[in-house]
Amino acid sequence: EAGVVQSPRYKIIEKKQPVAFWCNPISGHNTLYWYRQNLGQGPELLIRYENEEAVDDSQLPKDRFSAERLKGVDSTLKIQPAELGDSAVYLCASSLNSGSWGGFGDEKLFFGSGTQLSVL
Amino acid sequence: RKEVEQDPGPFNVPEGATVAFNCTYSNSASQSFFWYRQDCRKEPKLLMSVYSSGNEDGRFTAQLNRASQYISLLIRDSKLSDSATYLCVVNPASGGSYIPTFGRGTSLIVHP
Numbered sequence: 187e188a189g190v191v192q193s194p195r196y197k198i199i200e201k202k203q204p205v206a207f208w209c210n211p212i213s214g215h216n217t218l219y220w221y222r223q224n225l226g227q228g229p230e231l232l233i234r235y236e237n238e239e240a241v242d243d244s245q246l247p248k249d250r251f252s253a254e255r256l257k258g259v260d261s262t263l264k265i266q267p268a269e270l271g272d273s274a275v276y277l278c279a280s281s282l283n284s285g286s287w288g289g290f291g292d293e294k295l296f297f298g299s300g301t302q303l304s305v306l
Numbered sequence: 307r308k309e310v311e312q313d314p315g316p317f318n319v320p321e322g323a324t325v326a327f328n329c330t331y332s333n334s335a336s337q338s339f340f341w342y343r344q345d346c347r348k349e350p351k352l353l354m355s356v357y358s359s360g361n362e363d364g365r366f367t368a369q370l371n372r373a374s375q376y377i378s379l380l381i382r383d384s385k386l387s388d389s390a391t392y393l394c395v396v397n398p399a400s401g402g403s404y405i406p407t408f409g410r411g412t413s414l415i416v417h418p
Binding site: 219228230231277 | 310312314338340342348349350351352355393395397404405406407408409410411
């Protein structure tokens with residue numbers, strides 16, 4: 187079974203440039219998450235999708251960040267314009283569901299390999 | 307106070323040692339608890355779910371203490387390959403909140 191697929195693996199851009207990340211979750215997983223991880227810190231949630239609906243996006247800096255999950259499958263996360271402080275690893279994860287319904291344990295997260303973003 | 311707190315370490319132990327990590331959480335309504343392992347420059351991978359009764363998987367034992375709001379991970383007979391960062395994850399998984407929240411991780415270094 188294919189895991190969570192993310193691209194690109196690395197991205198180097200100059201500040202004020204736009205950048206986009208792509209994620210394809212595990213087939214059949216309804217819930218998709220975008221996390222950001224800074225060096226020496228744990229991942230921090232940016233946005234969570236239940237199918238195509240964004241249900242937790244309070245931590246997403248909406249002035250420059252946007253995300254979409256059309257058709258409830260793959261997702262893109264965009265930053266425009268990028269700032270120096272956006273340098274981090276952007277991780278996509280999926281789970282069977284969020285635990286809001288269904289079996290206990292369905293909310294286990296499976297991560298993609300992440301995108302290392304460097305803003306110069 | 308952070309929602310999920312971990313001692314960042316590093317814990318530096320010799321091969322064969324037993325080492326334990328604790329993780330405290332602030333949301334008493336939390337229902338789901340996990341330990342993830344993250345190798346350098348890699349993504350987090352699920353190590354263990356943590357059940358109310360505690361659970362064991364080979365050399366790894368996870369326990370939950372709801373009264374004191376902490377979970378623990380015990381590693382026995384440490385191997386060099388256990389060197390990694392161990393992330394604690396807490397998910398309310400109830401009451402409309404389903405956000406898996408990570409601690410900052412505890413770094414483990416196992417040396418020969």
